[in-house]
Amino acid sequence: MTGEWFAAGIEYLGVFACAVSGFRMAAAKRYDIFGAAVIGFATAVGGGTLRDVLIDRPVFWMQSPNYLVCTMASFLFYILFRRQVVKFGETILLFDTLGLAMFNMIGIKAALGSGCGMLVAVIMGVVTGSAGGVIRDLLTQQPPLIFQKSELYAVACLLGGATYAAGVALGFHDIAVQIAAILVVIGVRTLSHARNVTLPYAP
DSSP states (O other): OHHHHHHHHHHHHHHHHHHHHHHHHHHHTTOOHHHHHHHHHHHHHHHHHHHHHHTTOOOGGGSOTHHHHHHHHHHHHHHHTHHHHHHSTTHHHHHHHHHHHHHHHHHHHHHHHTTOOHHHHHHHHHHHHHHHHHHHHHHTTOOOGGGOSSSOSHHHHHHHHHHHHHHHHTTOOHHHHHHHHHHHHHHHHHHHHHHTOOOOOOO
16 A cells, blocks of 8 residues: 555656646746646646557546646646745756656556566656656657756666665665665756766767
């Protein structure tokens, strides 16, 4: 039961965080309220939708209204605390990083639960974590962050996935390993942004 509660918690937190990052990006681009809602929703569910299609399982947000409710709650949060969110200059980075870390772990667990091997699960973690951000960037006419040299994005997911795989192989408690993987993604993304740690350009 503890594991189920933990899984649900990180999933809803991921939806919430990604939706807020989408709302904030849309607002920064001066989209109207409907456009912002669409972009927030697409950011929140885009990665998980692509993952579910790839591993041939029912699309997660179509199985429960809770994800739509969570997205609406995040929209209400943004409207109520918009000034505070805008005043904090790194809002998009903060919520995008949280969403990236949470959805990366959700994608790994979903793939494993569907019978995929660990390598495929790690790849599905990257897909789940990053695809929503790609959709957000495309809808707001931004170059997708995952393809830019400015900071580590997909690499953070890969390192988080590797941390989870190593922890499982060594027999550590699953929730502890999930927390470690989430912290690795947050740490790598934050360090990359703060210290300008990037991959080299393609030759």
